[in-house]
Amino acid sequence: xxxxxxxxxxxxxxxxxxxxxxxxxxxxxxxxxxxxxxxxxxxxxxxxxxxxxxxxxxxxxxxxxxxxxxxxxxxxxxxxxxxxxxxxxxxxxxxxxxxxxxxxxxxxxxxxxxxxxxxxxxxxxxxxxxxxxxxxxxxxxxxxxxxxxxxxxxxxxxxxxxxxxxxxxxxxxxxxxxxxxxxxxxxxxxxxxxxxxxxxxxxxxxxxxxxxxxxxxxxxxxxxxxxxxxxxxxxxxxxxxxxxxxxxxxxxxxxxxxxxxxxxxxxxxxxxxxxxxxxxxxxxxxxxxxxxxxxxxxxxxxxxxxxxxxxxxxxxxxxxxxxxxxxxxxx
Ligand code: HEC
Ligand code: HEC
Ligand code: HEC
Ligand code: HEC
Ligand code: HEC
Ligand code: HEC
Ligand code: HEC
Ligand code: HEC
Numbered sequence: 148x149x150x151x152x153x154x155x156x157x158x159x160x161x162x163x164x165x166x167x168x169x170x171x172x173x174x175x176x177x178x179x180x181x182x183x184x185x186x187x188x189x190x191x192x193x194x195x196x197x198x199x200x201x202x203x204x205x206x207x208x209x210x211x212x213x214x215x216x217x218x219x220x221x222x223x224x225x226x227x228x229x230x231x232x233x234x235x236x237x238x239x240x241x242x243x244x245x246x247x248x249x250x251x252x253x254x255x256x257x258x259x260x261x262x263x264x265x266x267x268x269x270x271x272x273x274x275x276x277x278x279x280x281x282x283x284x285x286x287x288x289x290x291x292x293x294x295x296x297x298x299x300x301x302x303x304x305x306x307x308x309x310x311x312x313x314x315x316x317x318x319x320x321x322x323x324x325x326x327x328x329x330x331x332x333x334x335x336x337x338x339x340x341x342x343x344x345x346x347x348x349x350x351x352x353x354x355x356x357x358x359x360x361x362x363x364x365x366x367x368x369x370x371x372x373x374x375x376x377x378x379x380x381x382x383x384x385x386x387x388x389x390x391x392x393x394x395x396x397x398x399x400x401x402x403x404x405x406x407x408x409x410x411x412x413x414x415x416x417x418x419x420x421x422x423x424x425x426x427x428x429x430x431x432x433x434x435x436x437x438x439x440x441x442x443x444x445x446x447x448x449x450x451x452x453x454x455x456x457x458x459x460x461x462x463x464x465x466x467x468x469x470x471x472x473x474x475x476x477x478x
Contacts, residue, residue, distance in 0.1 A: 176203065176245050176253060179227070179289050185279035186260035186272040190234050191319040194243065194257070197289070198226040203245035203252060208232050210241045219245075227293065231319065234261040236269040264386055265400060265409050282347040298341065308333035323392030329361075330391045337361075338390060353382030354390075365453070372454035377410075379453045387452065396442040403445035403452070404432045414446070437475045438462070 180195040181187065194208050198219060206228050207216040215230050232241070241257040260272040287296045298312040305311045308321055311333035321330050329337045338357050339348040351357050359366040369375070378386050387406050389398050399406055408415055417428030436444040451460045463474045 175199065176206070176243075176255075178243065178255065178257060180281055180286065181257075181259060181279045183257050184276055186262050186276040187234070187279055188262050190236075190261055192232060192234060192259075193316065194230045194232060194241070195290075196228045196230070196243070196245070198228060198245065202247045204247055206230065206243070206245045208241055208243050210239055211235050227289075229316070234259060236261050236263045236266050265406070267409070280346055283345060298336075303334075303336050303341075305333040311335060320391040323389070323398065324394045325396055325398055326392040327390060327398055350390075354384040355382035358384050358390075369454040373456045374458060374460060375454045376452055376460055402432065402443065403447045407446040407450075407452075411446075420449070 176196050176198045178194065179197050181192065196206055198206070203219050203226075205216055205218045207214055208230050209215075210232055211234070213233070215232050217228055217230050219226050219228055237260065239259045239261060241259065242254065243257060244251050244254045246252050258276075260276040261269070262272050263269045290296055294315065295312050301310075302312040308314055308331055313320075313335050314333065329335075335348075337360075338350050340350070341347075342349070355366075369379070384390075387399055389400050392398050393400060395402060397403075413419075415431070417431045420429035430444065431446055432444065434444040436442055436448050438448065447462075449462060451462050455461060456464050461471065463471060
């Protein structure tokens with residue numbers, strides 16, 4: 148095949164300028180939320196687009212190898228489209244495209260960073276990423292025409308989750324296999340402040356001031372113990388628990404063993420339990436839990452993540468280690 152000549156190339160460029168580049172700008176959209184180069188702490192977020200002149204028929208977001216597509220509804224008064232996506236820890240590069248009947252019409256990129264307190268390499272976002280909070284009066288103005296942005300007294304105690312003022316935009320908060328009761332019943336305001344300040348819906352720190360309001364039995368029990376586990380002692384409950392729910396019992400953010408290994412990676416092999424027995428350690432994962440059959444076996448099968456009476460926070464305190472082993476093994 149003949150190579151493209153310079154004149155041919157020039158013609159292509161002119162054609163591109165005249166026709167293609169023109170259609171590229173035919174439908175403009177703006178990203179209303181979130182802004183570029185920001186960081187968030189929730190892996191489920193929504194990309195909200197504004198499509199003023201109504202030419203686009205679909206909008207897609209591609210991130211982490213997944214494509215999320217929505218068709219643009221035909222409604223009066225401009226078009227907003229809200230696409231829920233899932234982010235991975237660290238840097239996420241999102242490709243946002245809209246298309247009309249003749250193909251892709253516009254493309255924009257968004258860099259977002261998902262910070263995670265549970266991943267050493269993703270605890271500190273690069274300096275160019277600023278923390279993003281959505282619920283400020285300024286941001287909310289764009290949504291008010293279609294969404295209820297000012298909760299009323301009713302929302303303190305809605306009859307069910309679906310009636311909560313938060314549900315339409317935050318369905319994912321109640322999507323875990325295990326759901327926290329105040330969340331599955333729509334009582335968002337048992338933890339989030341109603342305040343109409345610069346930032347709405349904040350929560351009090353440390354977490355335990357919020358958790359112990361309802362979990363006073365645990366508070367009393369743990370206070371009586373001699374040893375308090377580091378992260379629990381400082382009241383950082385949501386480091387390990389997702390306050391809304393998760394796919395693990397007790398709403399832990401990860402399999403409990405993976406939680407523990409974040410800070411105690413040297414215990415991964417389980418050698419510390421039965422060092423030298425068979426040259427291999429005690430299982431710490433992927434086994435049936437003899438004492439708590441409703442959940443997977445983990446470090447928490449032997450250790451209490453909150454408090455205990457011995458230095459090693461064992462669930463079953465025994466004078467002799469052999470007796471201890473017998474809480475699960477018949478010898
Ligand atoms: C023109 C009306 C309109 C405006 C303005 C609007 N939305 Fe929506 N939004 C809707 C409708 C209708 C739905 C439910 C149907 C759907 O998913 O498209 C929705 C759904 C959502 C969802 C849930 C998406 C999902 O996948 O479940 C989120 C999040 C959302 N909107 C956020 C926003 C935010 C934030 C703003 C302001 C920046 C906003 N919307 C402005 C009409 C609007
Ligand atoms: C119009 C949609 C919409 C409604 C209604 C809504 N939110 Fe949000 N909210 C968002 C968006 C968008 C974000 C940004 C993060 C994301 O994409 O999920 C957000 C973020 C948050 C955050 C994180 C802090 C922040 O400001 O970014 C909290 C907490 C929150 N919402 C609580 C609530 C509660 C409680 C309610 C009900 C009273 C509620 N939201 C109602 C759209 C909405
Ligand atoms: C048991 C307490 C509790 C309840 C109930 C609760 N939340 Fe939260 N929520 C929190 C805490 C704690 C945070 C983390 C805030 C922080 O990091 O400063 C949070 C964060 C959020 C965020 C920000 C994203 C994230 O996951 O960090 C959203 C959105 C949110 N909550 C929405 C809701 C909605 C909607 C409801 C009701 C359906 C609700 N919450 C009920 C405690 C709660
Ligand atoms: C408004 C009251 C309320 C608040 C505040 C609250 N919880 Fe709960 N929590 C409940 C209720 C109700 C249950 C369900 C108890 C049951 O089914 O026995 C529950 C259950 C739980 C469970 C599961 C218990 C199990 O048996 O596995 C965990 C874990 C938990 N909460 C952690 C927390 C944490 C962490 C906080 C603070 C971020 C918190 N809760 C704040 C009311 C609350
Ligand atoms: C180091 C991680 C970690 C921290 C921090 C933590 N928890 Fe837990 N929590 C767990 C694990 C793991 C379980 C499940 C235990 C099991 O499977 O036996 C659990 C279970 C629970 C339960 C279920 C009932 C029980 O007593 O086991 C409640 C309630 C609870 N945690 C509340 C809290 C509160 C409140 C705080 C903060 C004061 C907190 N947790 C801090 C890891 C943690
Ligand atoms: C955020 C980090 C963090 C996480 C996650 C964590 N721990 Fe810890 N753990 C600590 C700190 C800090 C101490 C106190 C350290 C010390 O004194 O050596 C500690 C102490 C302990 C001790 C007592 C050790 C001793 O010699 O005093 C045990 C047992 C323990 N953790 C088990 C667990 C288990 C089980 C989990 C998971 C459910 C877990 N930890 C999750 C930070 C963590
Ligand atoms: C089968 C029970 C069992 C399992 C599973 C288990 N441990 Fe232990 N762990 C023990 C015993 C027993 C001790 C030693 C107690 C003693 O000598 O006082 C101990 C001691 C510890 C200590 C304190 C002593 C030290 O060497 O620093 C930490 C921290 C610890 N375990 C963390 C973990 C973590 C993290 C996991 C999961 C990866 C885990 N353990 C799984 C039984 C267990
Ligand atoms: C909280 C319960 C619990 C305690 C306490 C416990 N184990 Fe285990 N142990 C288990 C479970 C669960 C398994 C896995 C069994 C399976 O896979 O069917 C296991 C497996 C083992 C195995 C077989 C390992 C293999 O790879 O097949 C040995 C050996 C063992 N435990 C020794 C001990 C010793 C020694 C102690 C006391 C220091 C102890 N265990 C304490 C729950 C426990």
